[in-house]
Amino acid sequence: MAPIDPHSFSDAAHAFVSHVSLALYFDFATTTIDGTALLSLSRPHTGSLSLDTRSLAIHSVADPATLDPLPFSLDSNPDPIKGQLLSVTLSDHHHSLLVRFSTHPSSSALQWLSPPQTSGKRLPYVYTQCQPIHARSIFPCNDTPTARIRFSALLNLPGHMSAVMSAAHVRRRPPAAGEGPDDERWCADGRVVEEFRMDQPIPPYLFAFAAGEIVSREVGPRTRVYAEKESPVLEAAAAEFAETEAMIRQGEKLFGEYEWERFDLLVLPPSFPYGGMENPRMVFLTPTVIAGDGSGAQVVAHELAHSWTGNLITNASNNDFWLNEGFTTYAERRIVEVVQGEERAALNIGIGWSGLKEEMERFKDNMEFTKLRTNQEGIDPDEIYSRVPYEKGFQFLWRIERQIGRPDFDEFLKKYIAKFKFQSINTQTFLDFLKESVPGIEKDIDLGAWVDGTGIPADAMEPVSALYAKIVSLAKEFKLGRMPTEEETADWGGQEWELYLENLPKNSDPSQVQALDARYVLAEHMNWEVKVAFLTLAASVGLRDYHAAVEKTLNSVGRMKYLRPLYTALVTGKSKDEGQMLAKRVFSEARDSYHPIAQGVVESILCKNS
Numbered sequence: 001m002a003p004i005d006p007h008s009f010s011d012a013a014h015a016f017v018s019h020v021s022l023a024l025y026f027d028f029a030t031t032t033i034d035g036t037a038l039l040s041l042s043r044p045h046t047g048s049l050s051l052d053t054r055s056l057a058i059h060s061v062a063d064p065a066t067l068d069p070l071p072f073s074l075d076s077n078p079d080p081i082k083g084q085l086l087s088v089t090l091s092d093h094h095h096s097l098l099v100r101f102s103t104h105p106s107s108s109a110l111q112w113l114s115p116p117q118t119s120g121k122r123l124p125y126v127y128t129q130c131q132p133i134h135a136r137s138i139f140p141c142n143d144t145p146t147a148r149i150r151f152s153a154l155l156n157l158p159g160h161m162s163a164v165m166s167a168a169h170v171r172r173r174p175p176a177a178g179e180g181p182d183d184e185r186w187c188a189d190g191r192v193v194e195e196f197r198m199d200q201p202i203p204p205y206l207f208a209f210a211a212g213e214i215v216s217r218e219v220g221p222r223t224r225v226y227a228e229k230e231s232p233v234l235e236a237a238a239a240e241f242a243e244t245e246a247m248i249r250q251g252e253k254l255f256g257e258y259e260w261e262r263f264d265l266l267v268l269p270p271s272f273p274y275g276g277m278e279n280p281r282m283v284f285l286t287p288t289v290i291a292g293d294g295s296g297a298q299v300v301a302h303e304l305a306h307s308w309t310g311n312l313i314t315n316a317s318n319n320d321f322w323l324n325e326g327f328t329t330y331a332e333r334r335i336v337e338v339v340q341g342e343e344r345a346a347l348n349i350g351i352g353w354s355g356l357k358e359e360m361e362r363f364k365d366n367m368e369f370t371k372l373r374t375n376q377e378g379i380d381p382d383e384i385y386s387r388v389p390y391e392k393g394f395q396f397l398w399r400i401e402r403q404i405g406r407p408d409f410d411e412f413l414k415k416y417i418a419k420f421k422f423q424s425i426n427t428q429t430f431l432d433f434l435k436e437s438v439p440g441i442e443k444d445i446d447l448g449a450w451v452d453g454t455g456i457p458a459d460a461m462e463p464v465s466a467l468y469a470k471i472v473s474l475a476k477e478f479k480l481g482r483m484p485t486e487e488e489t490a491d492w493g494g495q496e497w498e499l500y501l502e503n504l505p506k507n508s509d510p511s512q513v514q515a516l517d518a519r520y521v522l523a524e525h526m527n528w529e530v531k532v533a534f535l536t537l538a539a540s541v542g543l544r545d546y547h548a549a550v551e552k553t554l555n556s557v558g559r560m561k562y563l564r565p566l567y568t569a570l571v572t573g574k575s576k577d578e579g580q581m582l583a584k585r586v587f588s589e590a591r592d593s594y595h596p597i598a599q600g601v602v603e604s605i606l607c608k609n610s
């Protein structure tokens with residue numbers, strides 16, 4: 001056994017799956033998918049083949065040419081992180097296999113919404129979130145970013161629903177016999193097939209679909225925004241994302257041609273667990289980013305930047321996650337700098353810097369996860385998700401930029417993308433390429449300290465920005481009892497308030513926190529970052545008056561960036577006795593409305609603190 005990724009059963013000594021043809025029958029009544037997967041291998045293989053699965057039922061494995069069964073075994077003892085090893089025995093140089101399988105209602109990648117949980121209220125909805133290691137709960141695969149796949153997919157749905165995918169839409173048509181797992185159901189009256197293809201090789205974590213009552217609006221020459229019918233945000237989204245084409249152009253200037261043809265945006269229901277997910281051709285977004293103040297554009301800039309850093313060049317495993325997120329955070333800020341101005345970009349760097357310092361606090365008892373290059377053997381990547389790979393990664397690249405100057409750094413970035421596109425690489429490959437491209441760089445920058453050291457290196461830097469400095473110093477004055485004046489905050493948008501609130505100490509005087517809200521109405525701010533930052537502070541300092549507002553927030557959103565701090569503040573804050581009771585009650589009520597990944601994360605917060 002030659003493992004290549006701490007989160008996969010894939011074996012480096014075997015061939016990998018390189019193409020998948022899926023036929024998926026969506027059963028909304030049982031919230032399961034019945035499917036067939038024709039898996040083609042990168043080269044013919046004899047002997048055992050190891051595939052990743054999680055909570056899948058495997059009905060049969062066969063030779064696609066003869067339909068003769070192939071021996072297989074599904075490990076009966078699931079690994080809590082990796083799931084279940086599906087081991088198939090191939091005799092005689094097989095290069096493909098056909099698997100019949102079903103997903104479980106608890107599939108960790110899928111959230112199924114019943115009609116009452118949607119905005120239209122008439123039809124159900126289902127969507128995926130596969131990063132980091134959830135694709136295996138939809139179909140058997142080599143669920144490691146090292147094993148890139150091309151795919152085609154037939155999604156069989158009730159006829160009044162439609163589907164989108166991180167792939168090219170080929171056509172919508174009636175089902176045909178012989179193409180799905182079971183002809184009778186597959187071809188039943190009223191069913192429709194949506195056909196997709198992805199011809200570029202992607203890591204499995206970028207596999208994505210959504211199905212429901214979905215409509216769209218044109219935003220730019222290669223961009224449409226999609227959302228649920230009757231979603232309150234569709235029109236606002238189209239306005240918020242108006243600058244997308246300008247951003248794509250800026251991305252191309254920095255990194256080279258946009259290789260994915262379309263850049264569409266899907267606004268998901270509020271339970272979507274992330275701010276955004278860079279699914280190729282179709283970025284997935286939380287509706288909470290549409291605040292009307294440009295904060296949505298920042299998230300789009302980030303997910304767009306992944307089109308190069310992440311989707312073209314991919315981390316070989318989650319150990320090197322910073323290669324995806326650090327580069328993307330850097331690129332995002334370069335795009336923001338052009339589209340929204342230098343001041344805005346500097347403010348974002350400042351918010352990132354504050355966040356990085358907070359993470360150092362969070363990990364102070366386990367500094368391993370303050371490193372860029374990590375060892376995640378035995379670790380659930382969803383548990384240790386943090387801003388470290390984003391912000392320390394950003395700082396590392398910014399440090400290199402300062403060393404060699406922007407023109408040379410831009411040149412370096414372009415060469416890096418051109419050389420490694422459509423490959424999955426690790427930190428060592430990056431370092432080797434850096435040293436080869438910038439001879440002597442290791443004499444000026446302590447590369448080892450940056451990638452393998454813990455904490456924040458001494459040559460990291462706070463942004464130089466008058467606005468950033470002013471906000472941080474106002475936050476310091478809060479401790480001395482001084483609130484910012486109306487004049488000082490007159491021009492503040494969401495991000496300014498976010499930075500200010502995140503810099504207020506968690507042991508601030510409760511009455512002063514309340515007075516701040518009385519003056520500036522932060523608990524009901526239209527920007528979610530501000531609202532959540534304020535409510536987190538209020539819960540931390542033990543202000544029970546805000547428990548109702550916290551409860552309402554936890555009931556209306558499933559984005560983990562908000563769930564994590566709010567639940568944590570409730571169970572560890574000054575009024576933690578009541579807070580813990582409230583947290584448990586709210587979670588028992590709201591649980592079903594969260595994505596399975598978010599359910600797991602909240603459970604672990606409650607579990608650690610009771």
Ligand code: BES
Binds near residue numbers: 306
């Ligand atoms: N790829 C990430 C989201 C992700 C990371 C999903 C790890 C699963 C595992 C995405 O690009 C991201 O970073 N989203 C951020 C937005 C941002 C930094 C602007 C988010 O969701 O908050």
Ligand code: ZN
Binds near residue numbers: 302324325328
């Ligand atoms: Zn990202």
